[in-house]
Amino acid sequence: MSSRETILKRLRERSDGPLTAPVSDFAVVTGRGWDAAERVARFERLIGSVHGEVVHTSRASWTDTLAEVLAAKGVMRLALGRQHPVAAEARSALADGGVELVDADRDIEEWQREQFESVDAGLTSTRGGIAETGSLWLWPTPDEPRLISLVPPIHIAVLDADSIEDTFFDVVECHAWAQGMPTNALLISGPSKTADIEQTLAYGVHGPKALVVIVRHTGGVPA
Amino acid sequence: MSAVQDAVHTYTPREFHRQAHDALGNPQIRDNFRRAMDGLMDKRRGVFSDWDLETLRELGANIRLRALAKLPDLLEQLEANCQANGIRVHWASDGDEACRIIGEICQSHDARAVIKGKSMVSEEMHLNAHLEQAGIEALESDLGEYLVQLNEQTPSHIIMPAIHLNTDEISEIMHTRTGTERTRDVDYMTAAARQQLRERFMAADVGVSGVNFAVAETGTLCLVENEGNGRMTTTVPPVHIAVTGIEKVVEQLRDVPPLYALLTRSATGQHVTTYFNMISGPRKPDEHDGPREVHLVLVDNGRSSIYQDDELLDTLRCIRCGACMNHCPVYTRVGGHTYGTTYPGPIGSILMPHMLGLEETKDLPTASSLCGACGEVCPVKIPIPDLLVRLRKESVGQGRGNVPGAGVKRSAKEVAAWKGFEWLATHPAAWRRTTALAGKLQKLLPSSIGPWTDYRSAPKPAKASLHALVKRHRRGEGES
Ligand code: SF4
Numbered sequence: 001m002s003s004r005e006t007i008l009k010r011l012r013e014r015s016d017g018p019l020t021a022p023v024s025d026f027a028v029v030t031g032r033g034w035d036a037a038e039r040v041a042r043f044e045r046l047i048g049s050v051h052g053e054v055v056h057t058s059r060a061s062w063t064d065t066l067a068e069v070l071a072a073k074g075v076m077r078l079a080l081g082r083q084h085p086v087a088a089e090a091r092s093a094l095a096d097g098g099v100e101l102v103d104a105d106r107d108i109e110e111w112q113r114e115q116f117e118s119v120d121a122g123l124t125s126t127r128g129g130i131a132e133t134g135s136l137w138l139w140p141t142p143d144e145p146r147l148i149s150l151v152p153p154i155h156i157a158v159l160d161a162d163s164i165e166d167t168f169f170d171v172v173e174c175h176a177w178a179q180g181m182p183t184n185a186l187l188i189s190g191p192s193k194t195a196d197i198e199q200t201l202a203y204g205v206h207g208p209k210a211l212v213v214i215v216r217h218t219g220g221v222p223a
Numbered sequence: 224m225s226a227v228q229d230a231v232h233t234y235t236p237r238e239f240h241r242q243a244h245d246a247l248g249n250p251q252i253r254d255n256f257r258r259a260m261d262g263l264m265d266k267r268r269g270v271f272s273d274w275d276l277e278t279l280r281e282l283g284a285n286i287r288l289r290a291l292a293k294l295p296d297l298l299e300q301l302e303a304n305c306q307a308n309g310i311r312v313h314w315a316s317d318g319d320e321a322c323r324i325i326g327e328i329c330q331s332h333d334a335r336a337v338i339k340g341k342s343m344v345s346e347e348m349h350l351n352a353h354l355e356q357a358g359i360e361a362l363e364s365d366l367g368e369y370l371v372q373l374n375e376q377t378p379s380h381i382i383m384p385a386i387h388l389n390t391d392e393i394s395e396i397m398h399t400r401t402g403t404e405r406t407r408d409v410d411y412m413t414a415a416a417r418q419q420l421r422e423r424f425m426a427a428d429v430g431v432s433g434v435n436f437a438v439a440e441t442g443t444l445c446l447v448e449n450e451g452n453g454r455m456t457t458t459v460p461p462v463h464i465a466v467t468g469i470e471k472v473v474e475q476l477r478d479v480p481p482l483y484a485l486l487t488r489s490a491t492g493q494h495v496t497t498y499f500n501m502i503s504g505p506r507k508p509d510e511h512d513g514p515r516e517v518h519l520v521l522v523d524n525g526r527s528s529i530y531q532d533d534e535l536l537d538t539l540r541c542i543r544c545g546a547c548m549n550h551c552p553v554y555t556r557v558g559g560h561t562y563g564t565t566y567p568g569p570i571g572s573i574l575m576p577h578m579l580g581l582e583e584t585k586d587l588p589t590a591s592s593l594c595g596a597c598g599e600v601c602p603v604k605i606p607i608p609d610l611l612v613r614l615r616k617e618s619v620g621q622g623r624g625n626v627p628g629a630g631v632k633r634s635a636k637e638v639a640a641w642k643g644f645e646w647l648a649t650h651p652a653a654w655r656r657t658t659a660l661a662g663k664l665q666k667l668l669p670s671s672i673g674p675w676t677d678y679r680s681a682p683k684p685a686k687a688s689l690h691a692l693v694k695r696h697r698r699g700e701g702e703s
Contacts, residue, residue: 003523004314007469010527011295019536021292022285028278029481046494108459108512116421133495145511146458150451169480178476181441183507184458187499192451194413195491196367196383198255198390199262202413205366206420207451207497 030173032132032166039131039164040215040222046134050190051203052211056223059216062158063093066123069212070099073154075120079104081143086125086158104148115151122148122208123156129164129213130171135189136213137171139182146184150192155208157188161217234377234563236579239586242561252387252558259386263549266492267600274488283485284604286478287540290470294530297439297472298521304442308504310517318348321522325350325431325464326357328518332462334359334428338420340446340456341365342433343381343543344466344522347565347578350431361431364420364452366413373400379559381566382490382545387558420452430456430514434467435542436482437519440475444519446500447486449493454500463514465502469521470530470539482542485602489544525577532625534613538573540603545570547597547607553590562587569597573610581618581628588614658688 001009034042044054057065070078078094079102081087091101102119124144126136136157140146149155165171168187172178177185192207203209234242246252290297302312315321321344329337337359339345351361351372363372367384371377374396378384385393390407397403403415432453436445444465446453457463473479487493506513529535548554548568559567564575564584572587588611591597597607616622619637620630647654661668661684670681687695 002314003316003320006316007314007521007523007527008295008298011298011530015531016533016536019288019292021289024282024285024289024478026282026477026481028275028282029484050493050495050497104511106511112425112459116425135495135499142509142511145513146454147512150454150458167480168483169477172476172480178440181443181476181501181503183502183504183510183513185443185501185503186454187495188497189495189499190497192449193497194366194450196365196370196385197393197409197412198388199259200390200409202409205413205417205450205452206364206455 026169029167029169032170034131034166036162036164037222039129039166040161042131043129043134043164044215046132047190047211047213048134050134051193052134052190052213054213054215056161056215056217056221058221059160059218062214062216063089065214066090066156066158067094067097067099069156069214070094070121073121073210073212075099075154077102077118077120078123078156079115079119079121079148079152080123081105081125081141081148083143084125084141087123087143090123104145105143108145108147115147119152121154121156122150122152124149124158126157126159127163127175128171129159130166130168130187131164132167133187133189135168135187138186138188140184140186141182146186149186149188150207153204153208154210154212155188155191156212156214158214158216161215234560236563236575236584236587239561239563239590242563243557243590246557246561251389253556255387255389256555256558259383260549260555263492267489267546267549268492270488270492270494279481279485280602280604282481283542283602284540286473286482287542287603290473290478291530291536291539293474294469294472297474298469300439301437301442301472302521304439305519306442308442310442310444310504310519313518313520315520315522315524317524318522321348321466321520321524322350322353324520325466326353326359328462328464329354329359329429330357332428334462336423336427337361337429337431338423338427338456338460339363339365339368340430340432340453341368341384341448342431342466343378343565344433344468344524345431346378347524348466348522350466362420362423362427364424364456365448366416366450366452369416369420370396373397377560377565379567380545380548381543381570387560424455424459427460429462429464430458430460431464431466432456434465434471434519435486436479437467437472438474438476438479439472441503443476443501443503445479445483446502447483447496447498448500449497451498454498457500457502458513461514462516462518463502463505464518464520466520466522469523469526470541486542486544489546489600489602528625528627529574529577532623535577535610535625537605538577538610540605541570541574542603543570544602546600546602550596550600552592552594552596557590562590569607569611573605573607573614576614576617576626576628581614581626581631583628585618585628585631588612588618655688655690658684659691662686662688 194205379387505517554568618632620633
């Protein structure tokens with residue numbers, strides 16, 4: 001008998017008899033009832049508490065904000081996609097600036113060392129945010145592959161304020177994740193960190209040292 | 224540098240008492256653990272304060288129980304959905320078989336270098352040693368694991384592997400092993416490790432990771448981490464092998480958010496970790512990064528035995544948060560290595576006897592004062608103290624005999640003594656005669672009775688029993 005059969009048989013022929021599966025009540029992880037302003041405020045407070053930086057801007061002028069962030073962080077080379085509107089708008093806005101744009105939609109084998117060693121920041125869109133934990137959720141695509149939010153020392157993420165939801169559970173349910181998962185789905189809540197050296201927090205141990213979230217608003221922009 | 228020299232020391236659960244004695248005599252170890260555990264307990268308290276913690280724990284326990292109730296079906300469903308997603312699934316009855324499977328996958332790719340994300344199951348089966356024997360280098364990439372590996376040690380905590388080391392000791396280890404400057408600057412050391420490991424990620428042929436939750440419904444592997452080394456391990460090398468115990472499966476995707484909320488808060492007092500990485504397949508043809516091949520190795524290694532018994536089953540609800548060790552007064556004083564097992568602390572004491580047998584681990588269930596702290600903080604409400612008592616019973620042959628090595632501590636003398644006591648206590652006349660005699664022979668009774676009298680004086684029976692005194696009092700004789 002194969003190990004697979006042996007294991008399954010042992011589990012099925014359980015000596016104390018079959019178990020009854022309880023029904024779960026998920027009320028405790030949903031139904032927060034926060035309004036839009038509260039969601040933004042919570043998101044900012046939570047991600048800020050783990051060293052994530054939040055910059056508010058309007059939907060119309062977000063690329064100006066991006067340019068300011070890049071200048072403030074001294075970013076010379078920015079990796080980004082091409083097709084996603086975030087990437088496309090960033091590309092046209094930055095076309096004749098001083099920042100070199102690095103195509104992220106290439107097989108990693110072609111540019112691994114370049115990505116690891118000479119890209120200053122990665123720009124990505126996000127699918128949404130989570131107010132309760134201050135998290136971003138991303139489903140990397142061929143246009144914006146997995147590693148541009150991980151390998152460069154700075155990750156700049158663009159988030160629409162109205163895509164922030166209350167809880168992780170709400171996101172999984174409302175967007176029917178179970179109907180079809182991508183190769184890789186990610187929650188990102190702050191820059192990479194460790195406390196492995198005597199409980200002292202240090203950032204950027206493997207991933208980005210800094211995470212900047214550009215929050216785009218269609219209505220008023222909070223101060 | 225006590226802990227640095229400690230590297231050559233190998234620990235075994237058989238020597239628990241001697242190791243505990245040594246650890247208690249080492250102020251550095253006690254200090255390092257005390258400080259770390261105090262901090263972790265405070266953080267956990269803070270992060271749960273605005274939560275309906277009891278309801279959430281109830282839900283967590285309920286989700287884990289539901290998964291276990293359907294375990295064989297869910298494992299098959301997980302396998303089918305993983306395969307549909309392009310993940311290859313392997314089954315291993317024990318650690319050796321799992322090592323063999325992983326070794327063969329590595330060899331089929333001519334792999335020479337494996338990079339590892341944190342995985343306690345791989346520690347449990349001694350994967351690194353196995354790979355090294357096959358000429359394959361296995362390098363840990365979680366910073367704590369990396370430091371512990373540089374120091375030729377094993378983790379002393381399941382979440383924070385290097386918690387037994389302080390900054391000076393780590394600086395010394397990095398200096399001797401990697402040539403960095405001696406420093407107390409944590410940012411400098413972290414940056415140096417980043418640099419050293421980046422090269423290794425790029426050069427690795429295979430990435431090996433653990434799994435926190437495996438979702439049957441969608442064939443998804445979930446990994447929880449702060450550093451990003453897990454994402455690197457599962458994305459950069461061309462082959463990813465995930466290895467996990469068969470109990471890690473959950474039924475649905477919606478089961479994941481509550482367990483994740485409990486895990487991060489219980490483990491490190493965080494609302495959320497930096498990364499939650501959900502993998503549902505290898506790189507698709509149009510994608511530009513990620514491994515070309517993903518394997519899942521499902522390891523039994525004693526779990527299906529634990530599964531047989533209604534009471535012991537609770538052990539399998541564990542989500543490996545480490546809260547029970549953070550709150551354990553014994554763990555905090557003796558540290559993780561003292562236990563001599565992959566999983567230390569309360570969870571180790573209820574899990575390792577099944578993996579190694581009670582012959583090896585008979586002292587672990589007694590490494591507890593049964594204060595109850597572990598059971599109170601456990602996010603999935605495992606009644607750890609009850610399980611410790613059950614294993615104590617098993618070890619003296621008073622249980623159901625469902626644990627390997629049951630009865631190892633059974634001593635004919637002890638059994639006879641209790642039998643005698645039982646008889647006496649149920650025969651009043653004989654009881655009175657014996658206690659009266661014991662009172663008279665006071666001086667002749669032994670003053671040393673085993674370990675009990677190492678730190679205490681032996682009990683002396685009173686000249687007259689309480690019973691006799693009351694009787695006399697009633698007769699109006701007063702005390703004599
Ligand atoms: S037994 Fe409970 S407290 Fe201990 S590691 Fe497992 S889940 Fe956490």
